[in-house]
Amino acid sequence: MNIHEYQAREILRAHGVPVPPGEIATTPEEAERIAAQYGGMVVVKAQVHAGGRGKAGGVKLAVDPTDAREKAEAILGIEIKGLTVEKVLVAPAEDIETEAYLGIVMDRGSQSDVIMVSSEGGIDIEEVAATNPDAIQKLAVDARYGLLPHQAAALAHGLYPDAKLARQAARIIMQLYQAYRAAGCTLAEINPLITTPGGEVKAIDAKMNIDDNALFRLPDVAAMRDEAAEDPAERKAREAGLSYIQLDGDVGCCVNGAGLAMATMDLVKHYGGDPANFLDIGGSSNPDKVVTAFEIITSDPNVKSILFNIFGGITRCDDVANGIVEATRRIDVGLPIAIRLTGTNEDLAVEILKENGFEAMTDMDEVVKRAVALAAGAAN
């Protein structure tokens, strides 16, 4: 799960990280009011689940409250990487002496959380990683002991030769790690971590990705989910225990298991078609899930045929067959369907489908070819 910058700032603040104040505005007038309350220059920042906000025109400085209103007006409603900006963060502009990067990421290679710091902060950390990887210090944390103070101190000294700055940075690195663990993060970044002319170290931006699997024990973090920022079909899928990602094609795919779902999409492409989505109905077998899957797939107006590829293991083919029959009774699908079922209770499933006028195939390649042909036929 992604959370917004302002929410990540709250989490960091709660762990003691020095983060300047800031408030959320959903209208230009609110932005003006917040700016007036701070006085002086403010920064107006789009709150969307996308990187590259600055380059997309989603971050602007404002000299006074009137300017803040105008800047907010310019940012609210724009699209950044396909996401509409619904709210902006208004925060006092800081005097910046230097900008650094501080991040923690779950690294599958080393099977540990890795802390990364670089004195070359700012918006182009990917660029630094590609062109000058030595400018990034990395440390793999042993999760059994957590980040140790001397490790944080060493990273901080690498960042700032000045002892006073290094001491502040070491504390911030420890606090960021604590926040990362406490909020179930797989990624936490402060970019930039700044120093001010007055010799203070502060976090003026924050990004966190949360492990979905940890949310069940973190109700406060789970409550930060911004449902308005989610695609409605993807939200409906998530709430039904399905996993769905919409794509641009016209062959609607319904598969059990993520690997098989991806392989099915690949095969659609292989036979000259274009998958409309990734949809994994998961391991359990529940006809209701199949009905929801139908509703989600048919809500995409681009879909011209529906492809079922089910390999029964835990999933029982007869449950899926019942779901298909039930869904086509309840909603007017109005689209051709190609079905392949193999595995647990396959015979029963084939019988159920036959009784209801559907044909069931057993070969993956054959059913994909059929679905692609049906989509092409429907398009003509």
Add this chain to the structure above:
Amino acid sequence: MSIFIDGDTRLVVQGITGRDGSFHTRQMIEYGTSVVAGVTPGKGGQVFDDTVPVFDTVAEAVSETGANASVIYVPAAFASSAIFEAADAGVDLIVCITEGVPVGDMMTALPYVHEKGARLIGPNCPGLIAPGIGKIGILPGQIVTPGPVGIVSRSGTLTYEVIFQLTRNGIGQSTCVGIGGDPLIGTDFVDCLTAFEADPHTSAVAMIGEIGGTDEQVAAEFVRDHMSKPVVGFIAGQTAPPGRRMGHAGAIISGSEGTAAEKMSAFRDCGIAVAERPADLVGLIEARL
């Protein structure tokens, strides 16, 4: 023969009285696996299906029955605790089927398992099956047939698909291992490839990967440098949209986005024949047996 499981495997089922645990225990017994004990805290003293004694702890199960392997079907919130317990009780092999385990939990469980000298397969995996010998987990027994091909995969149902196509074309398997789709897992491709290379009854290996991470690239180099047996591969997710899961910090660490194209070209560079479709694995394997 087989890897990780053989005729001496004595299995304890953690979560034996649960919905999934009881269903799959029956399936494993039916397939011929020696299930010697079950564990459900508070239900010690019961007997599952009149044949399998249930204990309160894994330690008791091990000392009473000589269990040397464990399979875990407990809910995600308790899965890492079950892994710690199994490792502590001294079993050699732990297979964790549970999906949805918080990655932070695995972060501490993995080094513990390693210190205790146990092998963990999973979590979020279908387990393993050695055709004609036994199975641990949820892989369907009816689709496998004994033979010379080792299978290692990050997927569940896609693995079944590949096994199904091989079996349908008369090609049997030595052992099929589903290592799991989570970012942090106990046994990786290289561990399985090492075991297949050493197994006298495996003469070729099919490796099935997915987008994300760099495990496949690491495995490809291992094949090039350390394997004499032919390996063929497939990568799922050639059409997957990039960047939906991980922010750029992941790419900074790995120096790679983990795309299917990258992995397929790593396979080819290291002499691994790549199948465009799952069905193509059949021909590639056949040509190498």
